[in-house]
Amino acid sequence: MAIFAKLKAKLFGVKNDKYDQGLKKSRLSFTQKLKALSSKHKIVNQEYFDELEEILISADVGHKMASKIVSEINQEARKRKISQSAEINNIIIDKIFAIYTDEEVVSTKLNFNDKGLTCFLIVGVNGSGKTTTLAKLAYKLKDLGKKPLLVAADTFRAGAVEQLKLWSEKLDVAIQMPIKPQQDPGSVVFQGLEQALKNNYDVVLIDTAGRLENKVNLMQELNKINKIIKQKLGHEPDEVLLVLDATTGQNGIIQAQEFEKIVPVSAIVLTKMDGTAKGGIILAIKEYLDLPVKLVGLGEQATDLEEFDLEQYLYNLTRDLFTGADDE
Ligand SMILES: Nc1nc2c(ncn2[C@@H]2O[C@H](COP(=O)(O)OP(=O)(O)OP(=O)(O)O)[C@@H](O)[C@H]2O)c(=O)[nH]1
Ligand SMILES: [Mg+2]
Structure with a gap:
């Protein structure tokens, strides 16, 4: 059975509103373009495949990934002697799914420390x-019955500590703040870890600055924070989550490569998926970075964070392609 039919059978009735809403822009753009392509070329030819590749690139899938997907679709279409473009849509989803998972299960679960903090x-x-x-994240953890501590280690940007403090009040979650203005971020982290250990917190969530005077300083700062965590806990952070804005497109890949040189990034959080029509960035991340996307941001509210779910993602990105075709 084709992947889409499997997904539909599995997900039918368990609609995930966050994914549904969050991927709306991407879905509209992707399906509109694919439908236009199928009606332009009823029978597939080289031009059809070239244009398909362009559509994938315009959805931020990345050049390499787009060309890989198209070449596999082309092969499969030949093998199965498919010449009608409308029939290709099924293969597109199958191939994206197969390439993303690479036949292995991709773990999107956050890594918790089972021995302590x-x-x-x-x-x-x-x-x-x-x-x-x-x-x-703090909201999610609290909801799971865990005791999170926020650590405001962005002491560089004016208002950053205050922003986190407002969240802590809104969510009723504890926060470690700097004791004095412009305090060294490393020492705020140190104090946060001390407090968490002393008062039996389950998870510390450390906020950091996105920009310092220059890139070298930022690198040194993050390096230092990472060292302090290692010294205090005896191991690397359980997750170093690199946050990428989905609306920045391929630029995000370059950012990730830069951050990976500084800290041991363990996973990606892709934010603002609701604000982009280019949901394909997830596939580019798979191609260029050997990092799992573990969380996706689908809005500005505390509840708008979801574990990345490939099945929900693909289903909600493509399901409009098949409306009306179901009963045929
Ligand atoms: N639509 C949408 N907006 C988001 C999402 N995540 C964050 N934002 C918005 O993006 C803006 C920046 O978010 P911040 O969390 O302040 O970003 P930051 O990385 O901490 O920024 P700095 O502290 O300046 O480095 C805010 O207006 C957020 O509400 C998301 O998933 N969807
Ligand atoms: Mg911030």
């Missing part, structure tokens, strides 16, 4: 959504 360090360029993601 769990530490999540949040990094990313300014404005990517770090502080908001941290708040959303």
